[in-house]
Amino acid sequence: MATVVLLACTGLGLGALYFLIASGLSLIFGLMDVLNLAHGALLSVGAYATWWGAAQAGLNYWLALAFGTAFGTVAAVVLELVLIRPLYTRPRDQILATVGVGLAVPALLMGIWGGDARPFPQPESLAGTVHIAGAAVPVNRFVLIGAAALVLVALRLFLARTRYGLIVRAGVEDRAMVTALGVDVRKAFTLVFAIGGAAAALGGGLAALYFGSVNPGQGANLLIFAFVVVVMGGMGSVAGAAAAAVAVGLVQQFANYYTADGLGDLAVVALLAVLVLARPRELTGRLA
Amino acid sequence: MTSEALLSARGLRVVIDGLHILHGVDLDVAPTGVTALLGRNGAGKTTTVKAVMGLVPRTGDIRFAGRDVGRLPTHAVVRQGIGYAPEDRGVFAGLTVAENLRLAERDADPAYPFVYELFPELRSRGRQLAGTLSGGQQQMLAIGRTLLNANRLIVADEPTKGLAPKIVAEVADVLARVAERVPVLLVEQNLALVRRVAGTCTVLADGRTAHQGDAAELLADEEAARRLLGVGGGHPVAASSIATAAPAVAAASAATATATATKEAP
Numbered sequence: 001m002a003t004v005v006l007l008a009c010t011g012l013g014l015g016a017l018y019f020l021i022a023s024g025l026s027l028i029f030g031l032m033d034v035l036n037l038a039h040g041a042l043l044s045v046g047a048y049a050t051w052w053g054a055a056q057a058g059l060n061y062w063l064a065l066a067f068g069t070a071f072g073t074v075a076a077v078v079l080e081l082v083l084i085r086p087l088y089t090r091p092r093d094q095i096l097a098t099v100g101v102g103l104a105v106p107a108l109l110m111g112i113w114g115g116d117a118r119p120f121p122q123p124e125s126l127a128g129t130v131h132i133a134g135a136a137v138p139v140n141r142f143v144l145i146g147a148a149a150l151v152l153v154a155l156r157l158f159l160a161r162t163r164y165g166l167i168v169r170a171g172v173e174d175r176a177m178v179t180a181l182g183v184d185v186r187k188a189f190t191l192v193f194a195i196g197g198a199a200a201a202l203g204g205g206l207a208a209l210y211f212g213s214v215n216p217g218q219g220a221n222l223l224i225f226a227f228v229v230v231v232m233g234g235m236g237s238v239a240g241a242a243a244a245a246v247a248v249g250l251v252q253q254f255a256n257y258y259t260a261d262g263l264g265d266l267a268v269v270a271l272l273a274v275l276v277l278a279r280p281r282e283l284t285g286r287l288a
Numbered sequence: 289m290t291s292e293a294l295l296s297a298r299g300l301r302v303v304i305d306g307l308h309i310l311h312g313v314d315l316d317v318a319p320t321g322v323t324a325l326l327g328r329n330g331a332g333k334t335t336t337v338k339a340v341m342g343l344v345p346r347t348g349d350i351r352f353a354g355r356d357v358g359r360l361p362t363h364a365v366v367r368q369g370i371g372y373a374p375e376d377r378g379v380f381a382g383l384t385v386a387e388n389l390r391l392a393e394r395d396a397d398p399a400y401p402f403v404y405e406l407f408p409e410l411r412s413r414g415r416q417l418a419g420t421l422s423g424g425q426q427q428m429l430a431i432g433r434t435l436l437n438a439n440r441l442i443v444a445d446e447p448t449k450g451l452a453p454k455i456v457a458e459v460a461d462v463l464a465r466v467a468e469r470v471p472v473l474l475v476e477q478n479l480a481l482v483r484r485v486a487g488t489c490t491v492l493a494d495g496r497t498a499h500q501g502d503a504a505e506l507l508a509d510e511e512a513a514r515r516l517l518g519v520g521g522g523h524p525v526a527a528s529s530i531a532t533a534a535p536a537v538a539a540a541s542a543a544t545a546t547a548t549a550t551k552e553a554p
Contacts, residue, residue: 163390170380170391176343177378181392181433182366 005135007253013141013210015249016148020203021226022233022241023155024196030172030236032189033091034084037098039200040223041105042079044216046072046201048109051214054121061123065205072201073194080193085186102223106216117213126209140209147206148245151199155238164191172236225252225265228272247271294319294441294471295340300348302332302339302495309335312348314497315490317441322463322472322485324503327492328518333475334375336492337445341365341372353440367394371434375445375475379426381419385410388418392433403432406462424455431462442466445475460484479517483507491516 025039050068053059059067079101087094126143129136159165167188171178179185207222208214229248233240248268256264293316300313310332317323325333339346342362350358357365366372380388389403389410404411407428413421418429427447434442444463448456460481466472467485476482482489486503499506499516507513 166383166387166391170383170387173380173382174378176362177374177380178391179362180341180343180366180372180374180378182363182394182437183391184361184363 001133002135003257005133006137007257008250009132009135009137009141009145011250011253012246013144013249014253015245015247016144017203017207017210017222018225018229018248019148019242019245020151020199020206021222022229022245023151023238024192024199025223025226026230026233026236026238026241027155027168027172027192028196029230031168031175031192032084033175035095035098036084036196037095037223038079038101038105039098039196039226040219040221041102042072042076042197042200042219043204043207043222044105044109044214044219045075046204047208047214047218048113048204049201050205051118051120051208054123054208055118061126061209065202068205069198069202072204073198075201076193076197077190079197080190084193085189102220106220109216113216115216117215119213120208120211122209122212144206144210147202148242151202152238152242155195155199158195159238164188168192225268228268232272232275292319293317295350295352295473297336297340297351298349300336300339300346300350302335302344302346304344309344309495310339310346311495312497313339313492313495314500315340316488316500317471317473318488320471321487322467322474324482324486324489325473325475325492326479326482326489326517327498329477331492332495333492334445335495337372337374337443337473337475341370341443369438369440371437371439371442373427373430373434373442373444373447375449377423377426377430379418379421379429381417383418384415385418385421385429386414388429389433389436392436394437398436399438400436403435406435406465407432424451424458427451427455427459428462431459431466435466439470442470442472444472446477447474448476448478448481456481479507479513 021039021043025036028034028036028039046068048068049071050064053064053067054061057064083097083101084094087097126139128139130139130142131137159169167178167183167185171185171188175185203222204219207218211218225248229241229244232248233242233244248271251271252264252268254264255267256262259267295315295317297313297315300310300315301308302310313332313336315325315336325336327333335344338344339348340350342357342360342365346358348358349356352365352368352370355368357368360368372378380391383391389398389400409425410429410432413425418426421429431442431444431447434444447463448459451459456478463472463474463481464485472485474482474486482503489499489501489503489506490497491499491506493516499512506516
């Protein structure tokens with residue numbers, strides 16, 4: 001029982017991380033048809049900025065996390081304005097550009113701070129464990145889950161209650177028609193990129209806490225699973241991404257523990273394949 | 289045609305994926321009433337409208353209310369004061385009726401009273417998802433969206449397409465009422481409807497302008513109507529027969545019968 005609880009909490013924590021990356025990825029793809037392969041780089045930017053704040057600048061964890069998230073948000077906006085926007089009419093070049101950023105940022109981080117993992121200072125307040133049904137679950141799991149839940153609620157409110165949320169929901173369905181109502185959809189693009197970048201950078205700062213270290217390849221590794229989550233949850237669907245993130249995190253943890261290590265990662269891809277084959281039409285362009 | 293046209297396009301060309309869709313369309317929209325854009329299937333009517341709206345890459349001159357709009361992006365064209373109801377209605381299925389309308393708001397004081405007076409159902413069904421509306425209701429929503437703002441031109445692309453005869457007559461009534469307030473550019477296959485509401489018309493053939501002139505005159509000229517539109521112009525019909533006339537006028541001429549049979553042959 002204790003093992004199951006621990007695995008479940010760890011799986012949910014991992015799922016929370018996947019959700020933070022996938023939600024932005026999904027909205028960006030749903031609205032803009034941009035496959036942002038630089039999204040992992042935004043996570044890495046957030047992770048390193050949080051690490052820099054906590055380990056180099058001596059901020060407490062929450063301030064460092066806020067700094068990392070803000071830094072990642074700015075990076076996402078700059079990325080959209082400088083690189084993505086001029087290439088809207090050239091989707092193929094756009095993909096190449098995001099791939100380039102996805103490769104260049106880890107290389108830059110490696111160049112500055114080296115290729116080895118940098119230990120992340122664990123804050124005292126989050127170092128303990130919580131006992132649930134006999135299992136000692138590290139507190140940081142709940143920080144991840146709580147943060148992801150907050151982001152989920154905030155995103156749902158944004159989509160349901162605000163003018164820009166309305167534009168995003170409509171744009172996921174039919175972007176051309178949104179412009180034909182006189183809406184300058186490019187502003188929504190920048191905003192969605194900012195939101196996606198913020199969520200990914202927040203994920204980076206939380207990943208640093210979860211893994212206890214930062215390394216240049218972290219973002220790219222997590223991005224693969226985030227893509228699985230996006231496809232499973234439906235492009236453009238925040239609720240779908242949340243459900244899929246939980247499923248992927250849990251399947252991965254349990255399969256890795258009860259079968260062979262590494263098989264869980266494979267199981268996630270198998271799960272994706274089964275879902276795609278079972279309901280191929282559900283997987284694109286729906287928003288909840 | 290007239291020098292004071294509200295919207296005029298000259299030498300409009302559209303190339304999509306290397307295919308030349310429009311080879312030089314000239315279009316004038318009269319400053320009052322309904323201007324019909326006619327032509328056989330595939331003549332380029334919808335593409336012309338999309339080119340005006342900036343929804344497809346286009347070249348040529350487009351002037352709207354004296355301003356060059358040929359290089360403006362779609363949202364900027366619309367903000368010049370054009371309301372657009374596209375061919376497929378462009379209703380957002382996953383949004384409610386009220387949200388569809390809210391998204392279309394541009395003016396500080398949107399004309400909800402007028403829209404709800406024309407289409408009371410849009411108010412009573414405000415919380416319903418637009419995707420669950422009937423085709424006719426979706427068309428009302430699409431037209432309603434264009435009337436929320438103080439537009440200077442309404443562009444309606446085949447608003448009666450696929451609708452039941454009774455609904456077609458309702459749409460015709462609405463168009464006639466709307467045209468009293470604001471000029472309309474109407475793409476339409478239903479010639480009885482065109483005869484009822486349109487003043488002037490432009491006829492396209494193979495991506496070019498084949499004819500511009502008075503709509504009633506063209507439809508009264510059997511020979512010209514057959515040559516340009518592939519149907520007999522028929523005789524003037526009462527408004528009530530609009531309903532049964534889609535897509536072509538119910539002129540029981542051999543030409544019409546043949547055209548219909550050819551079209552529906554597998």
